[in-house]
Amino acid sequence: MSKIAVMGYGTVGSGVVEVLLTNQASIAKRAGEAVDIKYVLDLRDFPGSVIEDRLIKDFDIIKNDPEIDIVVETMGGINPAYQFVKACLCEGKSVCTSNKELVAKYGPELLAIARKNNINFLFEASVGGGIPIIRPLNQSLTADEIEEITGILNGTTNYILTKMRDEGSDFSDVLHKAQELGYAERNPEADIEGYDACRKIAILTSLAYGQQVDFEDIYTEGITKITAEDFKYAAKINATVKLFGTSKMVNGKVLAMVAPVMIKSTHPLYSVDDVFNGIYVRGNMLGEVMFYGKGAGKLPTASAVVADVVDAVKHKGKSIMTIWSEEKQEILPFDEAEHRFFVRIKDSEGIIEKAEAVFGKLEMIDAGIEGEHAFITEIMTEKEYREAAGRIQGIISMIRTDF
Amino acid sequence: MSKIAVMGYGTVGSGVVEVLLTNQASIAKRAGEAVDIKYVLDLRDFPGSVIEDRLIKDFDIIKNDPEIDIVVETMGGINPAYQFVKACLCEGKSVCTSNKELVAKYGPELLAIARKNNINFLFEASVGGGIPIIRPLNQSLTADEIEEITGILNGTTNYILTKMRDEGSDFSDVLHKAQELGYAERNPEADIEGYDACRKIAILTSLAYGQQVDFEDIYTEGITKITAEDFKYAAKINATVKLFGTSKMVNGKVLAMVAPVMIKSTHPLYSVDDVFNGIYVRGNMLGEVMFYGKGAGKLPTASAVVADVVDAVKHKGKSIMTIWSEEKQEILPFDEAEHRFFVRIKDSEGIIEKAEAVFGKLEMIDAGIEGEHAFITEIMTEKEYREAAGRIQGIISMIRTDF
Numbered sequence: 001m002s003k004i005a006v007m008g009y010g011t012v013g014s015g016v017v018e019v020l021l022t023n024q025a026s027i028a029k030r031a032g033e034a035v036d037i038k039y040v041l042d043l044r045d046f047p048g049s050v051i052e053d054r055l056i057k058d059f060d061i062i063k064n065d066p067e068i069d070i071v072v073e074t075m076g077g078i079n080p081a082y083q084f085v086k087a088c089l090c091e092g093k094s095v096c097t098s099n100k101e102l103v104a105k106y107g108p109e110l111l112a113i114a115r116k117n118n119i120n121f122l123f124e125a126s127v128g129g130g131i132p133i134i135r136p137l138n139q140s141l142t143a144d145e146i147e148e149i150t151g152i153l154n155g156t157t158n159y160i161l162t163k164m165r166d167e168g169s170d171f172s173d174v175l176h177k178a179q180e181l182g183y184a185e186r187n188p189e190a191d192i193e194g195y196d197a198c199r200k201i202a203i204l205t206s207l208a209y210g211q212q213v214d215f216e217d218i219y220t221e222g223i224t225k226i227t228a229e230d231f232k233y234a235a236k237i238n239a240t241v242k243l244f245g246t247s248k249m250v251n252g253k254v255l256a257m258v259a260p261v262m263i264k265s266t267h268p269l270y271s272v273d274d275v276f277n278g279i280y281v282r283g284n285m286l287g288e289v290m291f292y293g294k295g296a297g298k299l300p301t302a303s304a305v306v307a308d309v310v311d312a313v314k315h316k317g318k319s320i321m322t323i324w325s326e327e328k329q330e331i332l333p334f335d336e337a338e339h340r341f342f343v344r345i346k347d348s349e350g351i352i353e354k355a356e357a358v359f360g361k362l363e364m365i366d367a368g369i370e371g372e373h374a375f376i377t378e379i380m381t382e383k384e385y386r387e388a389a390g391r392i393q394g395i396i397s398m399i400r401t402d403f
Numbered sequence: 404m405s406k407i408a409v410m411g412y413g414t415v416g417s418g419v420v421e422v423l424l425t426n427q428a429s430i431a432k433r434a435g436e437a438v439d440i441k442y443v444l445d446l447r448d449f450p451g452s453v454i455e456d457r458l459i460k461d462f463d464i465i466k467n468d469p470e471i472d473i474v475v476e477t478m479g480g481i482n483p484a485y486q487f488v489k490a491c492l493c494e495g496k497s498v499c500t501s502n503k504e505l506v507a508k509y510g511p512e513l514l515a516i517a518r519k520n521n522i523n524f525l526f527e528a529s530v531g532g533g534i535p536i537i538r539p540l541n542q543s544l545t546a547d548e549i550e551e552i553t554g555i556l557n558g559t560t561n562y563i564l565t566k567m568r569d570e571g572s573d574f575s576d577v578l579h580k581a582q583e584l585g586y587a588e589r590n591p592e593a594d595i596e597g598y599d600a601c602r603k604i605a606i607l608t609s610l611a612y613g614q615q616v617d618f619e620d621i622y623t624e625g626i627t628k629i630t631a632e633d634f635k636y637a638a639k640i641n642a643t644v645k646l647f648g649t650s651k652m653v654n655g656k657v658l659a660m661v662a663p664v665m666i667k668s669t670h671p672l673y674s675v676d677d678v679f680n681g682i683y684v685r686g687n688m689l690g691e692v693m694f695y696g697k698g699a700g701k702l703p704t705a706s707a708v709v710a711d712v713v714d715a716v717k718h719k720g721k722s723i724m725t726i727w728s729e730e731k732q733e734i735l736p737f738d739e740a741e742h743r744f745f746v747r748i749k750d751s752e753g754i755i756e757k758a759e760a761v762f763g764k765l766e767m768i769d770a771g772i773e774g775e776h777a778f779i780t781e782i783m784t785e786k787e788y789r790e791a792a793g794r795i796q797g798i799i800s801m802i803r804t805d806f
Contacts, residue, residue, distance in 0.1 A: 130688075143422050286703050300690050302688065306545075
């Protein structure tokens with residue numbers, strides 16, 4: 001029997017306990033032995049709950065108990081999660097976490113400790129909730145050189161964009177409704193500004209290329225400037241707007257960004273709607289694969305954490321995550337990134353000719369919206385776009401495209 | 404360095420060689436050591452090819468060479484693949500195969516030998532080509548009790564059905580064109596009669612529930628009776644027709660079948676078109692996930708085989724596939740399976756009333772096709788449907804629905 005400790009009895013932590021208790025028998029079968037929750041660490045009390053008699057408030061009890069060889073971290077945030085996780089790994093205890101901030105910031109350091117001690121630091125739940133993506137990247141797509149990973153990695157923003165498209169509503173109205181329904185947090189900044197997606201694409205990119213990509217180095221733009229009008233134009237060309245976290249290999253460097261992107265209906269992620277997440281991976285041999293599912297939620301996320309626990313039990317004494325060194329991955333300067341740009345501009349005398357003079361050939365889109373024009377440029381770099389846009393008056397907004 | 408042998412230099416086997424040579428450096432990094440192809444076994448000659456000097460015709464050379472500890476089997480079929488694979492495993496050599504017939508028929512026996520010898524029998528490429536599904540089922544979805552696996556598992560039939568829908572063409576015309584384009588084989592029976600999908604869903608079902616499901620026990624119906632008219636009716640209710648391989652847990656028994664199924668546009672597999680495969684899995688904790696990609700083709704399939712080779716190198720001395728016993732999984736008698744049925748019936752005096760008398764309440768669909776009617780029944784068992792259909796004249800065709 002394996003005895004484990006769960007640190008943090010919030011949404012995901014209590015989900016982990018629920019999954020372990022509900023599927024006890026099938027989990028024991030797959031792990032090869034029973035998995036027993038010996039401690040739950042939380043500063044709060046949970047009188048009457050199923051874990052009442054296992055609740056502890058002192059981390060040292062876990063650290064110093066030689067019976068515990070696997071620890072689940074579902075506290076979130078950096079402090080004290082980082083200190084606790086590191087202490088566990090240094091004591092030779094495997095750790096399974098759902099904490100994307102922790103993994104994005106300290107992943108390679110914690111993996112290196114795990115490797116040295118022949119234990120495991122696993123974090124399937126840190127990206128895509130219940131969708132298996134970390135393990136496939138680490139163990140299934142190993143024959144390929146990864147050319148691109150693009151994901152709809154944040155359910156809240158995908159829900160908001162889907163509603164904006166379907167109902168023709170504006171961003172702030174939908175956000176407000178999403179907050180009422182509990183789909184968006186009271187303080188939604190981490191989601192709507194793209195910070196959450198940024199941590200996740202940093203993790204995926206680091207794993208895909210085997211070297212550290214710092215999330216601070218990834219160009220990140222949220223969805224707050226997207227409007228109902230943008231969706232009207234998109235609909236005219238059989239397209240929509242999604243918040244993508246994306247990384248692509250371009251001339252041996254990695255282009256990484258989080259930004260709203262206009263995509264056509266032929267894109268594999270086009271029909272990933274509402275709170276669902278989708279992750280598209282292109283390999284040089286494999287071609288395209290996509291993974292789809294609920295990217296958040298108590299039980300889906302807990303299911304991924306527990307799958308890591310099962311792996312940790314099965315692989316005692318052997319480190320199975322291998323490819324993520326602390327060495328830095330070279331990042332393409334964002335100025336050199338190339339796209340076609342969707343641009344809206346205020347109507348004025350000779351504005352189309354002026355736009356053509358600075359942007360070159362334009363693909364015009366008419367959505368019947370008065371007082372403005374919209375077009376898609378040819379392929380140009382971010383720098384070229386910025387310089388061109390600086391030479392003309394009246395630009396309302398811009399969205400990068402993926403076609 | 405790991406030295407391997409490849410048995411069978413056909414489409415997939417030559418793809419395996421190409422993947423190993425093209426991505427040599429990244430594969431070595433992920434495997435932890437270089438992977439060298441020492442032998443290629445094939446009865447044919449390949450003068451001038453890259454493997455000319457490694458080509459052998461005698462299997463015993465592989466079997467008796469202690470330097471070879473991993474063997475790739477890409478010959479296909481049962482004989483002599485079964486004898487060769489078994490001999491390799493008995494000699495303590497891990498085997499990676501793309502051979503779905505072999506895995507469906509002898510999977511648990513070969514896995515048991517691998518387990519006993521602390522080596523690996525791996526078969527990611529046997530289902531879904533390059534889509535990771537075997538490893539996710541074995542290693543990622545381990546916290547869940549699987550409630551359903553449904554897949555579009557055969558690219559040829561999905562291509563045919565997609566063209567029939569998009570072009571309004573009949574089955575035989577599209578099949579003929581697909582054969583000309585090389586998307587369908589000259590002898591297309593294994594695809595269009597559902598036999599290929601049947602082997603694949605047998606493998607997935609056995610893995611999901613940990614016990615053997617014989618493919619002979621799975622109700623299997625192909626797409627040869629699907630017509631252009633069926634798609635006209637489907638379009639009227641925002642639906643389409645797909646060939647599903649499906650297994651569901653129903654009251655502790657497994658309902659397994661391969662059949663054309665009418666699905667609505669809200670189904671996660673609705674937009675899996677052309678030669679693409681999609682596999683939908685529902686777990687009791689996880690909810691719904693879906694895996695999508697090219698289910699066949701030289702390099703995608705080879706990529707999956709080589710990922711298995713990487714895993715075999717990384718796990719020398721440890722058997723990693725665990726849950727598939729030779730014990731038989733109890734199967735729900737197909738007569739007890741429940742669906743709503745889409746039925747077309749010839750027009751005649753009072754036919755609607757007669758149909759209601761035998762089938763109960765009907766949801767009529769009008770696609771403007773003369774001389775017939777179409778409807779969807781309430782939920783009923785296969786047996787109830789068959790008995791009701793026996794009591795009425797003029798039924799043109801029937802398709803099961805998934806709504």
